Amino acid sequence: MTEDPKRKKPQIPIRKNEVIEELKLCDPLDKIILLSIGPKETSHLGVQKRALLISRILAVDSEAEPYKYGLYSETITEKLQNGRNEFFINRRNNKYLLTPEGLYAYQVLLERLKARDKKDIASFIETLHQIDEMDLLALAYHLFPESFKESEIKEIALRTIKRHKKKEFVRAKKEGEKIIIKVMA
Secondary structure, three states: OOOOOOOOOOOOOOOHHHHHHHHHHOOHHHHHHHHHHOOOOEEHHHHHHHHHHHHHHOOOOOOOEEEOOEEEOHHHHHHHHOHHHHHOEEEEOOEEEEOHHHHHHHHHHHHHHHHOOOHHHHHHHHHHOOOOHHHHHHHHHHHOHHHHOOOOOHHHHHHHHHHHHHHOOEEEEEEOOEEEEEEOO
16 A cells, blocks of 8 residues: 555554554444545545445445435444544544544554455455545445435446446456455556
8 A cells, every 4th residue: 555645654642552442432333434534534425435335345234325426324424523533533624534543443443354364355445545536436336326326426427437347447246245346456
């Protein structure tokens, strides 16, 4: 994973034990949100789409429903705005950034996935943070056709999907309840 040169490498927080204790208080969707924000500042749309993808892969109900920009979870929005999450998350102008403690929690969560033989999921999450917002949006629409139901931007999503299908950057298919994703690097 390449680092943003403008951002300094995060300092490991002094309060590592407090981070571990706070993680114990987090529900599965709180942890999905931490994984969705990741190592760099991200928009609300980016958090929503990554959370949708990660929650489906990890079988956590995000309570997402069709909305203007595809599937949307009011629960995720409420959690992002909840003051209780300020230990891990900073919010600025509808963008989210993890605190040093949040970055440490993100790293801990990725390491836990890797330790549970879910290295492919951890790698996929890291890849999601390298995909630009429009491509992330298109991936969510492609994998979850119910996103089109109330969408006001379906034409934009379809154009982006079509562009990527020609490149075969991502191959995705559903097999029953499973989603099989191959990302060509």
